[in-house]
Amino acid sequence: MAVSRREFLGAAGSGLLAAAARRLPAAELDRPMPNLLWIMTDQQPVSTLRSYGNPVVSTPVTDRLAARGMRLGNFHLSAFPCGPSRTCLLTGREAHSAGVTQNDVTLPADVPTIAELLRGVGYDLGYFGKYHLAGNMYRQPGGQPESNWQRVRRADAGRFAYDQISGGTGEDAPVHGFAPWAGGWATYHQWLRRSGQGQLLEQRLFGNHAILPSGPDSSHAFSQVPAEFHVEQYLAGQAADFVRQRAQRPGPFGAILSFYAPHHPVAPPQPWHERYTLEQAALPANHRDDLRGKPFRQRQNSECYVLPEWSEEQFRGYVRRYWGYCGFLEQCAAQVLQALDDSGRADDTIVLWTSDHGDMVAAHGMIHKLGTCGYEELLNVPLLLSYPGRVPAGSHSGALCATVDLVPTLLDLIGLPRPAELDGRSFGNVLRGSATEHREAVVCNWMEQGLVVRTKQQKLVFNHSPRDLDEVYDLVADPGELHNLAPTAAGQRTAEDLHGRLGDWLRQTHHPYAEPTSARRNEAIALVLARPKITSCRWLGGDQLELAYEWAVEAPLTYREKCWCYAQFVNPALAGDASIAFRNTTWPDPPTPQWQAGQTVRIGPLKLTIPAGLAGVLQIRLGLYDPEARRGPGQIVGPRANNNAVDLAKLRITRTAGAVTAVELLE
Numbered sequence: 195m196a197v198s199r200r201e202f203l204g205a206a207g208s209g210l211l212a213a214a215a216r217r218l219p220a221a222e223l224d225r226p227m228p229n230l231l232w233i234m235t236d237q238q239p240v241s242t243l244r245s246y247g248n249p250v251v252s253t254p255v256t257d258r259l260a261a262r263g264m265r266l267g268n269f270h271l272s273a274f275p276c277g278p279s280r281t282c283l284l285t286g287r288e289a290h291s292a293g294v295t296q297n298d299v300t301l302p303a304d305v306p307t308i309a310e311l312l313r314g315v316g317y318d319l320g321y322f323g324k325y326h327l328a329g330n331m332y333r334q335p336g337g338q339p340e341s342n343w344q345r346v347r348r349a350d351a352g353r354f355a356y357d358q359i360s361g362g363t364g365e366d367a368p369v370h371g372f373a374p375w376a377g378g379w380a381t382y383h384q385w386l387r388r389s390g391q392g393q394l395l396e397q398r399l400f401g402n403h404a405i406l407p408s409g410p411d412s413s414h415a416f417s418q419v420p421a422e423f424h425v426e427q428y429l430a431g432q433a434a435d436f437v438r439q440r441a442q443r444p445g446p447f448g449a450i451l452s453f454y455a456p457h458h459p460v461a462p463p464q465p466w467h468e469r470y471t472l473e474q475a476a477l478p479a480n481h482r483d484d485l486r487g488k489p490f491r492q493r494q495n496s497e498c499y500v501l502p503e504w505s506e507e508q509f510r511g512y513v514r515r516y517w518g519y520c521g522f523l524e525q526c527a528a529q530v531l532q533a534l535d536d537s538g539r540a541d542d543t544i545v546l547w548t549s550d551h552g553d554m555v556a557a558h559g560m561i562h563k564l565g566t567c568g569y570e571e572l573l574n575v576p577l578l579l580s581y582p583g584r585v586p587a588g589s590h591s592g593a594l595c596a597t598v599d600l601v602p603t604l605l606d607l608i609g610l611p612r613p614a615e616l617d618g619r620s621f622g623n624v625l626r627g628s629a630t631e632h633r634e635a636v637v638c639n640w641m642e643q644g645l646v647v648r649t650k651q652q653k654l655v656f657n658h659s660p661r662d663l664d665e666v667y668d669l670v671a672d673p674g675e676l677h678n679l680a681p682t683a684a685g686q687r688t689a690e691d692l693h694g695r696l697g698d699w700l701r702q703t704h705h706p707y708a709e710p711t712s713a714r715r716n717e718a719i720a721l722v723l724a725r726p727k728i729t730s731c732r733w734l735g736g737d738q739l740e741l742a743y744e745w746a747v748e749a750p751l752t753y754r755e756k757c758w759c760y761a762q763f764v765n766p767a768l769a770g771d772a773s774i775a776f777r778n779t780t781w782p783d784p785p786t787p788q789w790q791a792g793q794t795v796r797i798g799p800l801k802l803t804i805p806a807g808l809a810g811v812l813q814i815r816l817g818l819y820d821p822e823a824r825r826g827p828g829q830i831v832g833p834r835a836n837n838n839a840v841d842l843a844k845l846r847i848t849r850t851a852g853a854v855t856a857v858e859l860l861e
Contacts, residue, residue: 227315227608228581229543230448231437231534233527234283235520236276236324236403237457237563239552239571240267241478242520246576250474251517255524255531256547256578263545263580264625265590270636270648271551271573272598272618275563276326278639279550279597284308284327284370286601286616288639288703294327295354295642299345300362301327301370308601309371309448315610316445321372322433323452324402328369329362332402352710353659354642376432378402378425378454391423403454407461411561412500412508415459415515416467421522424463426453430526434533441537446608451530456519456553458562466518472507475514480674483558486748487678489655489662491566492558498566501559509556516555544607546579548600558675568646568655568665569675573638581607585625593632594650595621617703635692637699645711647692647699654692658714664689681791726816728842730799733857737806741778742798743816743842747789753827757786758819759797763812763845775812776805779819786818786827804857809849811860815841 240246244253245260246267272282273289281287281294284307289295292305301307309319325331329344344362348355363369365377376382379402383395400406405425406418421427433451440447461467482501485493493499500508527547534540554560557571565572577595579585584607598618605612606622623629638646643659653675655665666685667675679685693715700708730742741761758779769775778800789795817839819826826838848856 225609226542227317227446229441229446229539230312230317230319230604230608231530231543231545232448232450233530233545233547234323234450234452235456235523235547235549236452236454237551237553238520238549238576239555240574240576241555241571242456242517243576245578248517250470250476252469252521253524255527256576258531259545259547259578259580260588260590262582262587263578263585263589266577266579266595266624267590267592268594268636268650269548269575269577270594270596271575271638272596272636273639274573274641275551278641280326281305282596282598282618283548283550283600286598286618288598288617288705290354290639290642290705291617291703293347293354295639296345296356297326297641298329298331298343299327299347299356300329303370307370307372308604309373311601311605311613312446312448312608313371315608317448318440318445319372319448319450320374320433320436320440321368321450321452322376322436323365323429323450324378324454325365325369325452328364328367330364331362353707372450374436376429378429381432382425382428385428386423389423391419394419394423399459403457404459405461405463407459409461411458411460411512412504414467414511415461417461417463419463421463421466424522424526426455426523426526429453430529434530437530437533437537441534441539449530451527453523453526455523456516458553460512460515460519462515462519462522466522467515469518469521470514472510472514475510475517477506477509477513478555478557478674480558480676481509481556483676485558487663487681488665489566489657491657491662492560495565498554498560498562498564499558500561512561513556516553541582544579544581544604546577548577548597549575551575566643566657568638568640568644568653570669570673573646573648579625581625586627589627591624591630592650593621593624593630594634594636594648595624595632596636599632635695635699637696645696647696649692652688652692654689654696656693656696656715658711658717661714661717664715666692726840726842728814728816728859729796731814731843731845731857731859733854734801737804737854739802739804739857740799741802742796742800744797745789745795747791747793747795753820754787755820755823755827756781757827758821760817760819761800761802762815762817762839764815764841765810765812768808768810768812775808776802778802779821804847804854807849807852809847809854811844811846813841814843814845815839 243256244251245256245265271279273279277297277299278289278294281289281292285292285305293302330342342360343358345356345358348357366380368375407415408418409415433449436449552572552575553563554571599621602612602616602618602620603622606620621632624632635647635649644657647654651670653667653669664680666679666688697712726743726745728743732740734740759782760779762774762777764773765775766773844860846858
């Protein structure tokens with residue numbers, strides 16, 4: 195039964211929003227308050243949806259939402275990843291404003307969620323699924339002790355800092371105004387036991403995102419839990435039951451169905467892992483990216499950047515399982531929409547589908563999410579919203595909108611004023627079709643390690659902690675973000691403009707460390723982005739060895755002191771505690787401060803003496819070192835690189851009767 199604001203306020207209205215709602219025009223007071231059904235996935239990029247241009251996937255639920263309402267093509271994260279993003283989505287506050295700039299931080303009790311904002315005007319808002327803002331999320335499977343920890347902010351003069359302490363309610367108890375509540379741990383496990391499936395709980399990798407995967411993401415993985423007992427099926431069933439029951443009572447209601455999937459491990463239940471063939475699972479156009487000229491951290495993140503290791507078949511397998519997982523979620527969500535249809539309340543309900551962030555899904559040769567990058571695959575998420583009679587059916591918009599704007603927008607659509615403490619602003623006029631634009635730029639705070647500012651044409655990724663190469667992309671000419679323009683004159687001009695926008699945003703949103711953050715742009719980048727290669731290694735006879743190698747410099751060295759190039763021959767078993775059996779240090783010519791991007795610096799050939807009696811296999815390690823400061827100048831790009839050194843190859847030395855008889859370079 196629909197209830198108008200006037201009817202509710204006359205009977206029981208109280209609280210901040212209720213008091214403000216009394217000042218609304220009479221026409222608004224007499225209009226029924228809509229219900230809210232909010233479906234949120236975890237780690238879903240727009241590339242997984244037919245309504246966003248994927249011609250292969252079958253996505254009937256989101257197709258229906260797109261047909262009944264509006265598809266927003268430029269809905270961007272205000273913070274990344276899960277915890278900070280959910281903070282923005284559920285509170286309308288910037289992550290730094292709410293004090294949740296990293297994962298696993300407990301949302302402070304004095305930061306109201308949408309549930310607390312709507313309670314004052316009569317809403318019951320149930321929550322079903324992953325929350326990630328109450329601590330104690332990560333449990334140990336198989337009856338092992340719970341980890342039971344959370345992060346809380348501590349005072350720090352120069353940066354956001356957190357302490358890890360015990361406690362937190364995890365996904366098991368109603369918090370922040372949401373009720374009823376069903377999480378993915380205790381209540382799900384109770385349901386499994388009632389359903390005769392308690393034996394599943396005794397196995398490894400059962401809980402949170404891992405629902406008994408058959409193998410790692412590099413394999414043809416699937417969940418060993420039948421689809422009808424999967425956590426997503428349980429959560430959708432709980433949300434559907436709530437809608438059916440609550441719709442029979444007067445007054446508005448809301449439900450948030452928050453799936454754990456398709457977050458990795460990407461192991462959907464059978465048969466969804468084979469819903470699409472390998473041939474259908476086309477790789478994205480920006481799949482093959484060697485990341486040259488991009489931040490060092492991207493190439494060194496071997497969990498995400500798997501292009502050097504994975505085959506094309508492995509990537510295609512990941513893509514098809516990802517698509518299948520998203521299809522399974524749509525099947526689960528369909529029962530909630532059916533319950534809404536059956537209740538007769540669909541025409542006075544706002545229904546929306548979004549995600550807390552994306553996944554790389556083979557773009558740039560990456561998988562997962564923490565690729566230390568700000569690519570569109572992670573930060574541009576779907577938003578499909580229907581509200582019959584208020585949002586034009588079958589419409590779409592390219593307006594730049596941010597996740598921090600969602601709560602103010604929902605309040606606007608409901609007909610309630612925006613509380614002054616919110617950081618976001620409503621894009622309700624875009625949804626109604628009376629405006630075509632919303633923001634000139636959107637900003638994403640990446641765990642206080644970086645900031646991303648994006649206009650419709652350009653993007654700056656400012657990597658400030660630790661200071662690394664920045665990225666500038668022309669999103670019109672290079673939508674796949676393959677070419678970092680930061681080193682170019684045009685890119686530097688773009689960076690200047692977008693840095694100015696970042697500074698304005700930091701101050702306007704009252705970031706507590708606005709000035710120190712802005713100042714980091716002038717810090718030197720103490721990184722040697724170079725790839726060493728051995729060009730010659732041969733035995734000269736006796737104990738004499740000749741070695742030559744080179745550095746292919748990708749970016750100029752900003753470290754201004756001269757450094758050694760060194761070659762170490764390492765084997766702990768042969769060299770005792772020091773590990774290094776013998777070495778060479780050489781002052782390069784030209785000196786390291788003169789190295790320029792694109793230059794190849796050749797070292798040697800060098801003549802080295804093999805220590806008497808040394809035989810066996812040794813690791814060849816090449817690096818740079820400042821002997822005065824007693825440290826390396828930065829970090830090196832390349833497989834098996836570690837800080838200022840990289841292990842390249844192995845050398846086998848053979849002796850017979852005490853004399854060297856062979857020296858062999860091993861790949």
